[in-house]
Amino acid sequence: xxxxxxxxPVNETLEVRAAAATPAAPHWVAYSDEWVSGENGPPxxxxxxxxxxxxLSFLLLSGPADQALEWTLISAADRASIxxxxxxxxxxxxxxxxxxxDVPTTSGADPVKTANTMAAWxxxxxxxxxxxxxxxxxxxxTSGQGAVAWLNSFTKQLRAQLPQGTYIITxxxxxxxxxxxxxxxxxxxxxxxxxxxxxxxxxxxxxxxxTSQYTTCTNLLTxxxxxxxxxxxFEINAAGVPxxxxxxxxxxxxxxxxxxxxxxxxLAGCVSTAKSQGWNAGVMTWEFPEAGTSWIxxxxxxxxxx
Numbered sequence: 001x002x003x004x005x006x007x008x009p010v011n012e013t014l015e016v017r018a019a020a021a022t023p024a025a026p027h028w029v030a031y032s033d034e035w036v037s038g039e040n041g042p043p044x045x046x047x048x049x050x051x052x053x054x055x056l057s058f059l060l061l062s063g064p065a066d067q068a069l070e071w072t073l074i075s076a077a078d079r080a081s082i083x084x085x086x087x088x089x090x091x092x093x094x095x096x097x098x099x100x101x102d103v104p105t106t107s108g109a110d111p112v113k114t115a116n117t118m119a120a121w122x123x124x125x126x127x128x129x130x131x132x133x134x135x136x137x138x139x140x141x142t143s144g145q146g147a148v149a150w151l152n153s154f155t156k157q158l159r160a161q162l163p164q165g166t167y168i169i170t171x172x173x174x175x176x177x178x179x180x181x182x183x184x185x186x187x188x189x190x191x192x193x194x195x196x197x198x199x200x201x202x203x204x205x206x207x208x209x210x211t212s213q214y215t216t217c218t219n220l221l222t223x224x225x226x227x228x229x230x231x232x233x234f235e236i237n238a239a240g241v242p243x244x245x246x247x248x249x250x251x252x253x254x255x256x257x258x259x260x261x262x263x264x265x266x267l268a269g270c271v272s273t274a275k276s277q278g279w280n281a282g283v284m285t286w287e288f289p290e291a292g293t294s295w296i297x298x299x300x301x302x303x304x305x306x
Contacts, residue, residue: 022168022200023052023092025244026282026304029203030291031096032067033057041074041082042067045089048288050296050306053092053168055131057287058099059118061109068095071125083126092168095122096131104154105139105147111154119161129168130158131203141183148185152194159198172203172249172284175214176228178236192241201245203284204236207260214260217270220248221277233279248274249284252291268301275303 028051032042042054056067064072071079086093097118098104104114122130132155139145151171158169177188192199206214210227214220224232230239237243250267251257262270271283283299285291297306 022165023090025201025280027053027201027247027284028282028296028300029053029055029247029249029284030296031055031057031285031287032289033099033287034289035066035070036289039070041070041078042086042093043288043292045085045091047292048091048296049089049293050300052090053094054086054288055094055096056127057096058101058133059095059097059121059130061098061102061104061107061114064095064121065101071095071127079126092128094129094131094168094170095125095127096133096172098135099133100135103136103138104134105136105145105150111150112157115154115157116161119158122162122167129162129170129200131170131172132158133172133203135174140177140187143184145184148187148190148194151191155191155195155198159195164198164200168200169198170201170203171199172205174205174209175224175231175236176209178204178239178241179228179231180239189239189241196241196245199245201247201281202241203247203249204233205249205286207249207251207257207286209260211259215262217266217273220262220270221274221279233274234277237279243279244281246279247281247284249286252285252287252295256286256290264295264298268299268303271299272301272303 030048030051032054048054056071058065059068083093118130134151136147140147162169173188177183180189206220213226213228219225219232221233224235233246233248236246251261254261300306
């Protein structure tokens with residue numbers, strides 16, 4: 001795709017970059033992929049009060065799609081106005097790459113060139129950073145495919161183009177990929193060891209992994225068991241991943257994921273329990289508008305009241 005960085009007004013870019021330092025935990029994250037009738041870009045901040053990160057999905061190898069595409073279709077003036085309102089409300093606006101649509105390693109995409117293209121897009125459209133939702137399961141879970149090396153190279157190049165402290169880079173792996181000695185090249189534990197210092201936090205997908213996986217506070221937080229043992233929040237931390245980077249990802253409703261759903265009240269209880277044990281990373285949800293202000297207020301509960 002053609003990238004024209006000069007299309008962004010200079011004053012708009014400077015204003016946003018000055019306010020774009022990586023926020024401290026906790027991170028309250030909402031993805032947005034589906035189209036909502038009558039919308040003109042991301043929702044008003046009043047619709048997502050309680051969140052401090054909003055992620056437009058997805059930026060694909062072929063270019064932007066869905067909410068990422070919509071961001072390019074609204075006027076530059078509307079983008080500037082929305083971005084200013086988000087900045088004033090303390091909400092970072094990111095784009096998510098790949099998702100379930102793309103299989104970048106399997107398809108032979110060059111990690112450095114892909115990172116350069118996507119970083120340029122983030123800059124061109126004046127966002128606060130990028131989320132790496134890598135879901136190339138075939139490559140990641142098959143020996144000899146080089147998925148870990150691909151992710152490491154991609155992340156290093158993203159960070160070279162999007163400096164730390166100015167832009168946010170997150171990853172969104174499924175929780176089982178943090179199991180020790182389970183996946184080729186040791187999976188996401190190897191990614192974290194190699195380039196974790198370049199990643200601001202992980203929006204960990206604790207869902208779509210089995211009907212009873214990550215559905216109680218115990219198997220979400222301290223003992224995952226089942227098909228994917230040693231992949232709960234504190235078990236991932238025990239394997240070496242900083243606790244402050246393990247953001248708990250959950251579907252907004254039972255219908256927005258195959259499984260792994262928790263009611264907001266149950267999830268709020270787990271959040272409170274985790275906080276009492278030293279965790280403060282935050283919660284991610286797939287997706288807005290099913291999850292909005294009411295959803296996140298309940299989930300944050302008395303632990304982090306809105």
